Amino acid sequence: MKKTAFILLGLMCMTTIATAQEKPNTAEIKEDFVPSVMNQPGQEYPMVNSQGYARFRIHAPEAQSVIVSLGLGGQGGTVLAKDADGVWTGTTAGPMDEGFHYYRMTIDGAVVNDPGTKNYYGSVRWESGIEIPAHDQDFYAMKDVPHGQVSQILYPSKETGQTHRAFVYLPPQYDGKKKFPVLYLQHGWGEDETAWSNQGHANLIMDNLIAEGKCKPFIIVMAYGMTNEVKWGGLASFDFTKFERVVANDLIPYIDSHFKTIAKKEMRAMAGLSMGGMETKHITLARPELFNYYGIFSGGLYSPEEIGDPSKVKLVFLSCGSKEYPDAILKATETLKAAGYNAVSYISEGTAHEFQAWRRSLKEMAPMLFR
Amino acid sequence: MKKTAFILLGLMCMTTIATAQEKPNTAEIKEDFVPSVMNQPGQEYPMVNSQGYARFRIHAPEAQSVIVSLGLGGQGGTVLAKDADGVWTGTTAGPMDEGFHYYRMTIDGAVVNDPGTKNYYGSVRWESGIEIPAHDQDFYAMKDVPHGQVSQILYPSKETGQTHRAFVYLPPQYDGKKKFPVLYLQHGWGEDETAWSNQGHANLIMDNLIAEGKCKPFIIVMAYGMTNEVKWGGLASFDFTKFERVVANDLIPYIDSHFKTIAKKEMRAMAGLSMGGMETKHITLARPELFNYYGIFSGGLYSPEEIGDPSKVKLVFLSCGSKEYPDAILKATETLKAAGYNAVSYISEGTAHEFQAWRRSLKEMAPMLFR
Numbered sequence: 001m002k003k004t005a006f007i008l009l010g011l012m013c014m015t016t017i018a019t020a021q022e023k024p025n026t027a028e029i030k031e032d033f034v035p036s037v038m039n040q041p042g043q044e045y046p047m048v049n050s051q052g053y054a055r056f057r058i059h060a061p062e063a064q065s066v067i068v069s070l071g072l073g074g075q076g077g078t079v080l081a082k083d084a085d086g087v088w089t090g091t092t093a094g095p096m097d098e099g100f101h102y103y104r105m106t107i108d109g110a111v112v113n114d115p116g117t118k119n120y121y122g123s124v125r126w127e128s129g130i131e132i133p134a135h136d137q138d139f140y141a142m143k144d145v146p147h148g149q150v151s152q153i154l155y156p157s158k159e160t161g162q163t164h165r166a167f168v169y170l171p172p173q174y175d176g177k178k179k180f181p182v183l184y185l186q187h188g189w190g191e192d193e194t195a196w197s198n199q200g201h202a203n204l205i206m207d208n209l210i211a212e213g214k215c216k217p218f219i220i221v222m223a224y225g226m227t228n229e230v231k232w233g234g235l236a237s238f239d240f241t242k243f244e245r246v247v248a249n250d251l252i253p254y255i256d257s258h259f260k261t262i263a264k265k266e267m268r269a270m271a272g273l274s275m276g277g278m279e280t281k282h283i284t285l286a287r288p289e290l291f292n293y294y295g296i297f298s299g300g301l302y303s304p305e306e307i308g309d310p311s312k313v314k315l316v317f318l319s320c321g322s323k324e325y326p327d328a329i330l331k332a333t334e335t336l337k338a339a340g341y342n343a344v345s346y347i348s349e350g351t352a353h354e355f356q357a358w359r360r361s362l363k364e365m366a367p368m369l370f371r
Numbered sequence: 372m373k374k375t376a377f378i379l380l381g382l383m384c385m386t387t388i389a390t391a392q393e394k395p396n397t398a399e400i401k402e403d404f405v406p407s408v409m410n411q412p413g414q415e416y417p418m419v420n421s422q423g424y425a426r427f428r429i430h431a432p433e434a435q436s437v438i439v440s441l442g443l444g445g446q447g448g449t450v451l452a453k454d455a456d457g458v459w460t461g462t463t464a465g466p467m468d469e470g471f472h473y474y475r476m477t478i479d480g481a482v483v484n485d486p487g488t489k490n491y492y493g494s495v496r497w498e499s500g501i502e503i504p505a506h507d508q509d510f511y512a513m514k515d516v517p518h519g520q521v522s523q524i525l526y527p528s529k530e531t532g533q534t535h536r537a538f539v540y541l542p543p544q545y546d547g548k549k550k551f552p553v554l555y556l557q558h559g560w561g562e563d564e565t566a567w568s569n570q571g572h573a574n575l576i577m578d579n580l581i582a583e584g585k586c587k588p589f590i591i592v593m594a595y596g597m598t599n600e601v602k603w604g605g606l607a608s609f610d611f612t613k614f615e616r617v618v619a620n621d622l623i624p625y626i627d628s629h630f631k632t633i634a635k636k637e638m639r640a641m642a643g644l645s646m647g648g649m650e651t652k653h654i655t656l657a658r659p660e661l662f663n664y665y666g667i668f669s670g671g672l673y674s675p676e677e678i679g680d681p682s683k684v685k686l687v688f689l690s691c692g693s694k695e696y697p698d699a700i701l702k703a704t705e706t707l708k709a710a711g712y713n714a715v716s717y718i719s720e721g722t723a724h725e726f727q728a729w730r731r732s733l734k735e736m737a738p739m740l741f742r
Contacts, residue, residue, distance in 0.1 A: 040496055060481030064433050086480060105483075109457060110431030112476075112483040118497060119490050125411055126489060142534055147525035151541075152568075154518035163513055170522075176547015176631065197523075260547065 029053055029091065036117065038100070038129040038199075043116040052095030052132045054078075056114065060107055061086025067106045068114070070096070077106075097323075098134035099356025100199045102127040120199045124190040129199060134356060139363050140201035145211035146172035150197045155254040157227075159245045164224055166193050166251065168259065169203050171210055171217035179260045181218040181267035181370040184247065184291075185362070186225045186276025188299075193224040199355050205363050215367045221255055223247070225272070225279050238275070240282040248287055269369050271295025271317065273358040281306075288312045293369050297361040298324055298353055301332040304339035315368055316343040319361040321351035344368065400424055400462065407488065409471070409500040409570075414487040423466030423503045425449075427485065431478055432457025438477045439485070441467070448477075468694075469505035470727025471570045473498040491570045495561040500570060505727060510734050511572035516582035517543035521568045526625040528598075530616045535595055537564050537622065539630065540574050542581055542588035550631045552589040552638035552741040555618065555662075556733070557596045557647025559670075564595040570726050576734050586738045592626055594618070596643070596650050609646070611653040619658055640740050642666025642688065644729040652677075659683045664740050668732040669695055669724055672703040675710035686739055687714040690732040692722035715739065 033047035033055055045057035056068045056078060066088040069077040080090035102122040105114050113119055119126035148171045154163050174180060185202065187195040196202040202220055209215035227243045256263040270291045272280040277299015284294045285306055294302065295317040302316050316336055318329045326347040336343035346364045348357035404418035404426050416428035427439045427449060437459040440448035451461035473493040476485050484490055490497035519542045525534050545551060556573065558566040567573040573591055580586035598614045627634040641662045643651040648670015655665045656677055665673065666688040673687050687707055689700045697718045707714035717735045719728035 042495065058481055060479055062435050062479035063481060064435075064479070066481075107478050107481050107483070108431055108433035108435070110429055110434060110437075110478050110483075110486075112478070112481075112486050115481075115483050115496065124413065125486065142525070144527065144534070147534070149522040149524050149539075151520045151522035152574075153520055154513070156515065163515070163518070168520075203523075 036130045037133075038117050038120075038131045040116060040118055045116045046114060046130050048130065048132055050133075052098065053092050054096055054130055054132065055089065055091045056080060056105075056116075057087060057089045058105065058107075058114065058116070059085075059087050063088065063108050065106075065108060066090075068103055069106065070101055070103045096132045097351050097354065097356065098132050099351060099354055099359070101130050101132070101354060103130060104128055121192045121194050122188075122190055122199075136360070139208055140204045140359055141208070142204055143208060143211070145207055147207050148172045148174065148203055148210075150203050153254070153258065155251060157246050157250040159242065159250055160227055164227075164246075164250075166221060166223040167197055168255070169197070169206060169220035169222070170259070171206060171219070173210070173217040174219070174260070176260060179262045181216070181269070182255060182259075182261050183218055183220045183269040183271065183293075183366075183369060184251075185220050185222050186270075186272030186279050187222070188272075188274030188276050189226075192226070193222050195355075196220075196222045200359055200362070202359075202362060205359060206366065209363065209366055216370050218366075218370055219255075219259060219261060221251065223251055225276055240279055241286075243279055244283045244286055247283055248290060252290065265290055265292050266314075267292070267370055269293035269295065269315075271297065271362075271365060272299060273297040273355075273361070274299045274353065284313075293317070295319075295361070295365050297358045301328060302336065302343075303332065304336060304341065307341070310340040310342075314342060316341050317346070317361075317365045317368065318343065319346040319348065319357070319364065321348045321353060321357035323350070323352035324357070407501045408504075409488050409491075409502045411487060411489055416487045417485060417501050419501065419503055421504075423469065424463050425467055425501055425503065426460065426462045427451060427476075427487075428458060428460045429476065429478075429485065429487070430456075430458050434459065434479050436477075436479060437461075439474055440477065441472055441474045467503045468722050468725065468727065469503050469507075470722060470725055470730070472501050472503070472725060474501060475499055492563045492565050493559075493561055493570075507731070510579055511575045511730055512579070513575055514579060514582070516578055518578050519543045519545065519574055519581075521574050524625070524629065526622060528617050528621040530613065530621055531598055535598075535617075537592060537594040538568055539626070540568070540577060540591035540593070541630070542577060542590070544581070544588040545590070545631070547631060550633045552587070552640070553626060553630075553632050554589055554591045554640040554642060554664075554737075554740060555622075556591050556593050557641075557643030557650050558593070559643075559645030559647050560597075563597070564593050566726075567591075567593045571730055571733070573733060576730060577737065580734065580737055587741050589737075589741055590626075590630060590632060592622065594622055596647055611650055612657075614650055615654045615657050618654055619661060623661065636661055636663050637685075638663070638741055640664030640666065640686075642668065642733075642736060643670060644668040644726075644732070645670045645724065655684075664688070666690075666732070666736050668729045672699060673707065673714075674703065675707060675712065678707075678712070681711040681713075685713060687712050688717070688732075688736045688739065689714065690717040690719065690728070690735065692719045692724060692728035694721070694723035695728070 033049045047055045066080040067077045078090045080088035114128040117128040120129040151168045270280045277296035293315045298320040333343045333345035348360045351357040404420045418426045437451040438448045449461045451459035485499040488499040491500040522539045641651045648667035664686045669691040704714045704716035719731045722728040
């Protein structure tokens with residue numbers, strides 16, 4: 001498990017540098033910038049163009065330097081330049097990958113958020129967010145279809161002695177009478193229970209899939225997975241057994257007693273991104289009696305030796321971005337298939353260790369669940 | 372209505388100046404500072420002490436000036452001083468009122484949020500928030516009691532042609548079978564549908580009241596009330612009829628068809644804070660067939676002439692902070708009582724035009740509803 005953690009941290013850093021290393025070529029940049037959809041109401045900046053460039057702006061008349069840093073590590077970045085009115089502006093050196101990116105601003109050495117954007121929890125802090133329009137953004141668009149609810153619950157944990165917040169997606173068909181299967185869906189390292197519905201658009205992805213008849217309606221539970229509250233950098237020493245006990249002893253019983261669920265292994269799935277994938281692997285292997293569908297998005301692999309009897313699991317879903325470790329995903333999936341498992345792989349084209357890969361992974365996995 | 376709007380804006384500005392005008396007396400300040408409960412996970416600053424002083428800190432090694440501004444207008448403020456390590460620190464000139472306050476930081480002229488705190492939507496932007504511990508904070512504390520849900524819904528509006536987000540508090544007793552009354556509860560100018568559950572703690576207030584048997588369980592609907600999307604400064608020209616049509620034609624029908632409600636006037640209430648109180652007044656008077664309980668928190672008054680027949684309404688609840696216009700509240704309530712209305716006033720001691728007055732107003736009004 002420790003080895004996997006180091007691989008993941010390495011991938012995160014590579015991703016960051018990749019977004020900033022390309023050289024600028026201003027002659028190429030199309031001046032069709034529009035406000036990012038993640039902006040605060042009425043805010044013009046940051047803007048994005050049709051090629052994937054981002055342009056940042058802030059009024060800071062007395063500042064000496066303003067730098068925008070993208071990605072988890074915050075290395076590199078876009079250096080903004082000041083005009084005569086004290087307004088700083090800068091455009092990324094190259095186009096960015098499609099989808100959502102965290103970032104922050106450094107103003108004279110102070111690391112703060114861009115006041116133009118809403119905040120998204122990542123890197124163990126509320127970060128600025130920007131959205132590069134994706135060619136396939138329609139699958140998480142807000143449409144005129146029946147919408148489910150995202151319900152905030154507060155559940156007590158015997159394991160931690162605290163009350164924890166979680167979010168529960170209820171499909172439009174949820175009426176308090178009919179019972180539904182449940183997917184437990186985990187965020188990544190440094191994120192929290194808000195990630196999948198805020199930047200992940202899990203609710204809109206499901207609303208759209210269900211409206212198109214591509215997916216059975218089911219409940220999604222999104223809980224906080226960093227239950228032993230380690231700080232940034234402590235992933236290698238993270239104790240997954242604590243969250244395993246929270247899920248098995250506190251969360252699942254609460255969900256099954258407060259919502260209309262089909263409370264059995266056959267109608268329960270678990271998936272997660274990055275560290276949430278590592279949690280999924282640990283928990284599904286430790287508690288085979290609880291889950292029938294396993295999904296890891298950019299968070300590692302399963303081997304036949306780890307799972308054991310193929311009849312234990314109905315689906316093993318493995319995915320990552322094409323800029324991560326697609327060969328390892330494909331190879332692991334082939335190995336699982338050859339050993340008799342129903343294993344499916346998915347590679348998100350043109351993305352790295354970021355949310356666009358995970359939105360797509362959810363969209364790909366959801367239709368295969370509870371069939 | 373325009374006159375009321377100007378009075379409210381005047382009160383907001385007075386509040387701001389009041390928090391900053393007292394002279395510092397460092398000999399008096401008790402060094403028992405603890406992190407504000409509104410801080411981001413793991414963040415030590417901002418801190419608050421037992422007297423109501425706030426202390427701010429940020430690392431900004433190259434900055435020339437850092438100022439913290441409290442209140443809606445952002446006037447005045449606490450000037451921070453830099454130490455040899457580039458860390459800026461400052462303490463408010465005087466104690467602040469109990470409860471929640473919005474604020475922002477100005478770093479070399481750039482208006483940003485304090486990276487130490489979570490963000491709260493106010494002043495038409497996501498702001499930093501700080502909580503001065505209140506003597507009565509127990510009524511909105513997270514306790515080991517049954518907790519209701521706060522459910523995010525997306526409802527279509529024929530009036531605006533858009534899909535809008537709202538939040539729905541469901542009491543712990545909500546089970547999809549039994550039907551409940553509904554309170555429509557509005558935020559103030561520059562806030563949004565997140566305010567009442569984030570900084571208002573409406574859900575915890577209700578969970579606690581219900582657990583103590585002081586209040587009937589009911590549903591609360593918290594919708595976005597600035598439906599004609601005017602900018603800051605435009606309150607005087609705000610058109611309340613648009614939101615009236617959203618509430619009457621879009622929101623109430625959606626709530627009554629998607630939740631187990633008792634869908635009749637006798638089991639429906641409306642209340643709001645500041646601009647939300649002005650909306651409540653407009654909508655309850657324009658649609659007397661919809662609501663049986665009216666509440667205005669720091670948002671104006673009702674007169675017998677405006678309401679008409681006292682049998683139209685079961686309760687008129689008027690409140691504000693003691694630093695606002697308590698005499699006008701008390702006088703209006705007496706006038707209503709003399710004219711045969713069941714009118715109740717509440718004055719929040721020691722608070723101005725801020726959320727502590729509104730948390731307390733909800734706590735006072737809720738037990739009187741649907742009896």
